[in-house]
Amino acid sequence: MLSLRTRIFSSIAAMLISAAVQADPGTACDLAAGKKYQQSQDYPRAIACYQEGAAKGNGEAYLLLGYMYLEGVGVSKDITKAKELLLQAEAKNVARAVYSLGAMQEKGVGQKPDFPAAVEYYRKAANLGLREAQAALGRLYFSGKVAPNPEEGERFLTLAANAGDLAAQFNLGLLYYNGFKEKTHLGQALIWLERAALHGDRTAPQAVGAMYADGRGVKGDAKRAYTWFLISERVGNPDAKSALAQLQGSLSDAEREDARKGMQVWLDRQTLVQAQKAGPLPSAANPLRSRCAVLVRKMAPGEQAGVDGATHFRRLIDLTNQSITGAMAAQMSGYRLIILQLDPADAARAGEHMNTAMRRHDCGQALELTHEYDRVPGGGGYLQYTLTAYKRPANGAVNAEIARTKIYRTDMGEAFKSLNFSVLAAFFIDDMNAAGFLSEISI
Numbered sequence: 001m002l003s004l005r006t007r008i009f010s011s012i013a014a015m016l017i018s019a020a021v022q023a024d025p026g027t028a029c030d031l032a033a034g035k036k037y038q039q040s041q042d043y044p045r046a047i048a049c050y051q052e053g054a055a056k057g058n059g060e061a062y063l064l065l066g067y068m069y070l071e072g073v074g075v076s077k078d079i080t081k082a083k084e085l086l087l088q089a090e091a092k093n094v095a096r097a098v099y100s101l102g103a104m105q106e107k108g109v110g111q112k113p114d115f116p117a118a119v120e121y122y123r124k125a126a127n128l129g130l131r132e133a134q135a136a137l138g139r140l141y142f143s144g145k146v147a148p149n150p151e152e153g154e155r156f157l158t159l160a161a162n163a164g165d166l167a168a169q170f171n172l173g174l175l176y177y178n179g180f181k182e183k184t185h186l187g188q189a190l191i192w193l194e195r196a197a198l199h200g201d202r203t204a205p206q207a208v209g210a211m212y213a214d215g216r217g218v219k220g221d222a223k224r225a226y227t228w229f230l231i232s233e234r235v236g237n238p239d240a241k242s243a244l245a246q247l248q249g250s251l252s253d254a255e256r257e258d259a260r261k262g263m264q265v266w267l268d269r270q271t272l273v274q275a276q277k278a279g280p281l282p283s284a285a286n287p288l289r290s291r292c293a294v295l296v297r298k299m300a301p302g303e304q305a306g307v308d309g310a311t312h313f314r315r316l317i318d319l320t321n322q323s324i325t326g327a328m329a330a331q332m333s334g335y336r337l338i339i340l341q342l343d344p345a346d347a348a349r350a351g352e353h354m355n356t357a358m359r360r361h362d363c364g365q366a367l368e369l370t371h372e373y374d375r376v377p378g379g380g381g382y383l384q385y386t387l388t389a390y391k392r393p394a395n396g397a398v399n400a401e402i403a404r405t406k407i408y409r410t411d412m413g414e415a416f417k418s419l420n421f422s423v424l425a426a427f428f429i430d431d432m433n434a435a436g437f438l439s440e441i442s443i
Contacts, residue, residue, distance in 0.1 A: 031060060038064075054085075059092025066097065070109075079110035095128035102136065106145075115145040126156055135160035135168040142175070150180050161192060162426065169196035170204055176418075177207065177217075185418040186217025187410025191427045197231070198270055198434055205232035206239055213247065218409055219382075222247055223255045227262040234263065269434040292336045292363035293438065296354050297325040298370075301344045317383070318344070320419065321371045324385065327425035328367070335438065338363060355400055358392050365437060366390040366400060369428075373412065381412035387428045389437050406431045 034049030047068070053061030066085030069078045083104065089097030102121030105114045119140055125133030134156045140146055141153030154175070160168035173193035176185040190211055197204035209228030212221045226247050233240035251259070300318035304311070329339055338361050342350055354366050368388045375381045385408045390400035406428055410419070432438045 031058065031064075034061075034064070054088075057092070059089045059094040059097070062086070062089035062092070063094050063097045063100075066100070070100075083110070090124075093128060095125045095130040095133065098125035098128065099130050099133040099136070102133065106136070106140070113145075115140065119146055126159070131160045131163035131165045131168070134163070135165045135171075138168060139171060142171075142180070154180075158423070161195075162423075164199070166196060166199050166201055169193075169199065170201045173204065173207065177211075185414060186211070187408065187414055188418055188420065188423070190217050190410075191408070191423060195427065195430055198430065200270070202235045202237060205229075205235060206237045206243070209240075209243060213243070217411070222250050223259050224262070226251060226256065226259040227266070230259060230263040231266055234267065269436075292338060292361055292365075293332070294338045294340055294354055294357045294361070294363050294366035295325060295329055295332070296350055296366060296368040297322065297329070297339055297341045298347050298350065299341055299343055317371055317373055320383075320415075320421070321369055321385070323421045324425055324428075325369050327421045328369075328429060331422070331425055331429055332438075351399060354390065358390075358400060364392050365403070367428075367432070382409055383412050383415040384409040385424070387432075389432055389435075404432065404435050404437055 029045075029049040029052050031049065031053050034046045034053070037043070037046035037049065047065075050061045050064045050068075054065055062085045066082045066089060069082035069085065072078070083101070086097045086101050086104075090101060098121050102118045102125060104110065105121060106118035107113065119137065122133045122137035122140065126137050138153045138155070138157030138160060141149040141156070154172075157168045157172050157175070161172050169192050173189050173191075173196055176189035176192065179185070190208065193204045193207050193211075197208060205228050209225045209232055211217055212228060213225035214220065226244065229240045229243045229247065233244065248256075298318065298321060300315055300322050303315075329337060338357055340353055340357050342353060346353065350368065354368065357363065358366055366389070368390070369385060370388070371383065371385050373381060373383045387406045388402060389404040389406075391403045392400060408424060408427065429438070
């Protein structure tokens with residue numbers, strides 16, 4: 001069984017508590033005020049506000065007071081009192097309190113570790129929607145500390161990864177790469193490792209580079225591998241230097257220079273992702289979305305009787321394309337989206353229809369998903385999806401300009417066994433957002 005890298009994140013804050021302190025007369029004392037006092041390190045007033053909230057049965061107030069006792073900043077630690085307060089917060093279904101109780105059980109805070117108890121707390125917090133708890137629960141199921149449960153482990157890691165948990169994204173990539181079911185799932189591994197790298201994981205770029213260097217799950221590409229190893233070196237991975245040295249002789253000077261430019265483009269995209277994460281959330285006053293995008297969706301032909309196996313197979317591929325674009329549409333609810341559905345007979349005129357739709361609806365961009373499949377030497381075959389992003393035709397140009405492409409390629413058999421349409425759709429959307437393509441301020 002794969003030994004996952006353990007990353008237990010705790011949001012436990014360091015605060016002071018004193019039962020004897022009261023807030024200034026006439027000063028509003030609620031949790032918001034208490035947090036401001038805490039930020040300015042005026043702990044006595046913060047405590048008074050939190051105590052007032054706890055006296056009214058506020059679950060978050062119990063949580064904050066519990067953290068104070070747990071960390072013991074300015075007072076002696078009192079694990080028993082901390083747990084008592086966290087249990088009161090748990091009774092109010094405060095997810096972070098439930099998660100913290102699980103972390104205490106797992107790490108053995110004030111007692112011996114109790115992993116089954118940790119699972120129960122993590123599960124409750126996970127079901128309350130806390131992504132850190134989902135990631136912790138998924139990790140525990142593969143840790144060997146409790147009875148293995150690969151299905152539940154995968155499910156909770158996926159929930160956390162989709163919610164943006166970095167450790168869960170990386171761990172999912174490792175699971176799919178090393179194999180935890182019947183076989184490896186390299187296409188899924190690439191999706192999660194690349195997403196983890198984009199969101200700041202320092203180990204993932206090395207793994208992605210190795211996949212391109214070895215041709216595992218993707219078409220072997222020495223230049224692309226070199227780019228990823230350069231990224232890995234830039235973020236401080238000690239294994240990158242030797243990997244770069246092994247590829248050095250197989251690339252020309254021009255190819256290595258292209259790889260360096262590719263690294264810089266990727267780092268710029270990563271910077272944009274981090275800025276978006278740190279910035280304000282989309283709202284009516286700050287609508288971080290494109291003005292309009294056309295999504296070209298090619299429909300699969302209808303079921304026909306008496307056709308040969310090859311025709312049925314092509315229809316199956318078309319259906320997967322249709323499903324992925326449908327999942328993309330569902331995940332782009334924050335955009336004004338024009339879905340251009342093309343019947344099989346009209347697919348050859350996709351570009352013409354797309355340009356017309358962009359002009360008619362005043363859309364600044366369009367997304368088109370295409371696919372291809374073929375056999376590979378030595379047996380087997382591959383399935384590849386290519387998402388092409390177009391900019392609006394400008395200066396009277398007839399056709400839209402290609403702005404970006406993103407490719408997903410995997411083994412044919414694996415694709416039909418494990419391809420998750422929703423995850424692949426998110427993979428494509430993440431890349432478009434990271435490139436700054438979809439994240440425009442509305443005007």
